[in-house]
Amino acid sequence: MYKVFVNDKPLFLTNEIFKETDFQFFLLDSVDIKHLIVKMFRNKIQKAYLFHPDEKEIMKTLKAKIPVNKAGGGLVYNKKGEVLFIFRNGKWDLPKGGIEKKEEIENTAIREVEEETGVTGLRIKRKLQKTYHVFKRNGVYKLKIVHWFEMETDFEGTPLGQADEGIEKVEWKNPAQIQEALQNSYENIKLLFETEKLLQ
Incomplete structure (x- = not known):
C-alpha cells in the first residue's frame, strides 16, 4: 500500500477492499484524480482510498494520471547524532529538491542538501x-516523489539556509528536539521517522 499526502491528508493506494465507512473509496482506473485532489485541498475529503487490483500496477497507474516531479533529499546526521532540519513556510522540514537532467538521484540528494x-x-x-x-x-x-537517503557528515561549520528557497533557519536537532519539531512538520516527514524507526 502507498500513502500519498494531499495537503497533509492521506490518500491510500491499495489492492485490498476495506469494509470501513469513515473514508471515501474510489477505483483508481476510473477516478477523476484532479477532482479528488481539489476536494482534498478544499478539506471536503479528509481521507480517501484508491483501489487497484494489481499492486505492481498501482503507482504506474497513478503516474499516468498526474505529472510527476522526482526529487532527492537527505536525513543528515552529524558526529553528535543530531539531525539536520530546515525551517520553511512555517514548518520544520528536511532538505530536498528536484532532480536535474541526467543526474543520478543520489547526486540530487547530496547537491540539494548542500545548496x-x-x-x-x-x-x-x-x-x-x-x-x-x-x-x-x-x-x-503534480505528484512529488522524494527519494530519501540517510547521510552523515563531519561538517563543523555553521549551516546557512538558502534564502532564495525561502529557508529561514537551518538547525541540528537532538532526539528530544526532533520530537518537538515533528509536532510542526509535514505528515510525510513524520512518516519517514516512524517507518524507519529513527526515534528510539
Missing part, C-alpha cells in the same frame, strides 16, 4: 523509503 543548508562533506549511508505528496505549481497539480 539548501550549506552543509558539506556528505556521505550516503543507506537509501530510505520514498515519500509521496501532491503539490500545486502554476495551476497544475
